[in-house]
Amino acid sequence: MSKQTLRQRFGVRIRQLREEAGYSQEAFADACGYARSYMSRIERGLGNPSLDAIEVLANALQVEVAELFPITGSR
Amino acid sequence: MSKQTLRQRFGVRIRQLREEAGYSQEAFADACGYARSYMSRIERGLGNPSLDAIEVLANALQVEVAELFPITGSR
Numbered sequence: 001m002s003k004q005t006l007r008q009r010f011g012v013r014i015r016q017l018r019e020e021a022g023y024s025q026e027a028f029a030d031a032c033g034y035a036r037s038y039m040s041r042i043e044r045g046l047g048n049p050s051l052d053a054i055e056v057l058a059n060a061l062q063v064e065v066a067e068l069f070p071i072t073g074s075r
Numbered sequence: 076m077s078k079q080t081l082r083q084r085f086g087v088r089i090r091q092l093r094e095e096a097g098y099s100q101e102a103f104a105d106a107c108g109y110a111r112s113y114m115s116r117i118e119r120g121l122g123n124p125s126l127d128a129i130e131v132l133a134n135a136l137q138v139e140v141a142e143l144f145p146i147t148g149s150r
Contacts, residue, residue: 006126006127006129006130006140007126007127010126047126048125048126048127049125049126050123050124050125050126051081051082051085051122051123051124051125051129052081052082052123054081054126055081064144064146064147065081065144066141066144066145066146069139069140069141069144070141071139071141072139
């Protein structure tokens with residue numbers, strides 16, 4: 001089992017919550033005020049969003065920031 | 076009671092965990108490979124660390140990333 005990077009785990013989580021909220025990637029990018037290409041990079045684990053950007057994502061998803069970071073149990 | 080920004084809450088949390096771990100600000104900055112001035116900005120809620128930087132902080136503190144984001148209960 002390969003270890004995912006934090007970027008990858010974050011991207012998977014954003015996608016999961018975005019889909020649960022019923023957003024297409026494009027609609028969610030619009031809701032955040034981001035380009036769809038940037039949202040795609042985040043969901044694929046390629047983006048390196050800042051704390052401010054992470055807050056925008058959490059607000060758009062109406063979740064606490066902590067909920068964007070699942071506990072890995074890897075420690 | 077004024078609402079703190081996420082940057083401010085994050086900075087307070089980093090300082091709290093850093094002190095609990097027994098680090099001076101300078102020693103903790105060194106452990107992260109960051110300049111002390113950058114660490115000071117983060118702790119004062121002025122810095123806007125990226126996801127990669129947040130991971131460095133969590134690793135240096137030996138905590139899960141989620142632990143850096145206390146639930147505010149404000150929703």
